[in-house]
Amino acid sequence: MEYKLADRMGRINPSMTLAIDAKAKEMIKSGIDVVGFGAGEPDFDTPDHIKQAAVDALSSGFTKYTPVAGIVELRRAITHKFERDNHVSYAPEQIVVSCGGKHTCFNIIQVLCQQGDEVIISSPYWVSYPEMVKLANAEPVFVETDESTGFKMTPDQLRQTITARTRLVILNSPSNPTGAVYTPSELQALADVCLEKGVYILSDEIYEHLIYGDACHRSPASFGPEYKAITIIAHGFAKAWSMTGWRLGFCAAPLPIAKAITTLQSHSTSNPVSFAQKGGVAALEGPQDHLLEWRAAFQKRRDYALERLQAMPGVICCQPEGAFYLFPNISGTGLDSIQFCELLLEEQKVAVVPGIAFGSDANVRISYATDMSTIEKGLDRMDAFCRSHA
Numbered sequence: 001m002e003y004k005l006a007d008r009m010g011r012i013n014p015s016m017t018l019a020i021d022a023k024a025k026e027m028i029k030s031g032i033d034v035v036g037f038g039a040g041e042p043d044f045d046t047p048d049h050i051k052q053a054a055v056d057a058l059s060s061g062f063t064k065y066t067p068v069a070g071i072v073e074l075r076r077a078i079t080h081k082f083e084r085d086n087h088v089s090y091a092p093e094q095i096v097v098s099c100g101g102k103h104t105c106f107n108i109i110q111v112l113c114q115q116g117d118e119v120i121i122s123s124p125y126w127v128s129y130p131e132m133v134k135l136a137n138a139e140p141v142f143v144e145t146d147e148s149t150g151f152k153m154t155p156d157q158l159r160q161t162i163t164a165r166t167r168l169v170i171l172n173s174p175s176n177p178t179g180a181v182y183t184p185s186e187l188q189a190l191a192d193v194c195l196e197k198g199v200y201i202l203s204d205e206i207y208e209h210l211i212y213g214d215a216c217h218r219s220p221a222s223f224g225p226e227y228k229a230i231t232i233i234a235h236g237f238a239k240a241w242s243m244t245g246w247r248l249g250f251c252a253a254p255l256p257i258a259k260a261i262t263t264l265q266s267h268s269t270s271n272p273v274s275f276a277q278k279g280g281v282a283a284l285e286g287p288q289d290h291l292l293e294w295r296a297a298f299q300k301r302r303d304y305a306l307e308r309l310q311a312m313p314g315v316i317c318c319q320p321e322g323a324f325y326l327f328p329n330i331s332g333t334g335l336d337s338i339q340f341c342e343l344l345l346e347e348q349k350v351a352v353v354p355g356i357a358f359g360s361d362a363n364v365r366i367s368y369a370t371d372m373s374t375i376e377k378g379l380d381r382m383d384a385f386c387r388s389h390a
């Protein structure tokens with residue numbers, strides 16, 4: 001029997017990053033020694049004090065509905081986070097807690113965009129942005145970037161892409177999949193264009209704490225009140241606190257936008273999980289020492305993997321400054337990104353994600369959110385693969 005689905009489902013595709021990860025996990029389950037570089041989540045466990053806070057909340061019966069936008073205690077902790085890390089001050093009413101950073105981005109796009117609107121997305125992009133824009137009946141417009149600018153959009157490119165229909169620009173620094181991090185002055189220049197043209201900024205800052213070397217994270221909201229007035233920050237607990245399964249994210253927005261998101265959420269998910277929110281409070285108000293350790297581990301892995309990739313025939317890789325991905329250009333192998341990934345999985349049992357999922361068929365995404373010996377083993381195999389296809 002053929003089922004008739006809503007037209008909007010014909011406009012979007014399933015998440016390719018999740019699909020490859022699932023396929024690799026299935027192969028592992030059936031006993032095949034697969035090295036998985038597909039993961040979009042840290043390999044570290046959620047810190048114990050965060051888990052304990054959720055356990056305590058459950059034991060004490062904190063198991064009922066909470067306010068739709070999240071408990072005040074958590075929203076207050078989030079305002080402290082923005083003051084402490086970003087030097088931007090928000091009222092708790094401007095914070096909405098949602099079921100993950102992805103849900104946060106979805107909500108923001110839903111309340112701001114509609115038919116006839118254009119949303120500018122720098123490509124390569126995080127897989128879900130264009131699909132979320134299409135689900136809002138708006139149109140994603142891509143600004144193409146590559147290795148020559150370190151995968152960064154220039155202010156001129158942005159200016160030339162903005163039209164009377166542009167509603168929103170999505171920025172994601174540090175970036176998934178490229179690891180690119182805008183310098184404060186590069187970011188300021190982009191924000192200036194948005195301010196001049198009257199375009200909102202969705203700033204997805206979920207990787208803000210995962211930056212290496214001299215890279216430095218700034219939020220466009222921190223450039224001054226007029227910038228804060230056009231910026232909506234999307235954030236979450238998944239990456240810096242390794243809480244992917246908790247489904248907890250948040251945004252900071254001008255009050256009318258925060259209210260609209262709360263209204264939307266009141267008819268979809270309602271509040272995020274009550275006891276997860278208590279874990280969120282512990283994550284923000286508790287010690288942040290784990291971050292030093294994780295950052296050091298990630299940087300060591302990045303440095304090692306970058307050097308190995310740069311030595312592979314047909315591969316070019318620029319240095320990512322943040323997140324936990326490398327985005328090598330594999331076009332020198334003569335394969336497109338899907339062929340590369342399929343053959344690599346088949347011949348060498350290594351799972352990476354085809355760049356086409358992120359808008360670039362010349363690249364693949366390698367996650368180094370896995371232990372060093374796995375990274376060594378996987379890169380040995382990938383090296384052999386590239387040599388055999390050279």
Ligand SMILES: *Cc1c(COP(=O)(O)O)cnc(C)c1O
Pocket residue numbers: 040099100101102103126172175176204206236237238239244247248249
């Ligand atoms: C991981 C990620 C998110 C949010 O993930 P959640 O698990 O939904 O919190 C948002 N944006 C980017 C770019 C990400 O990589």
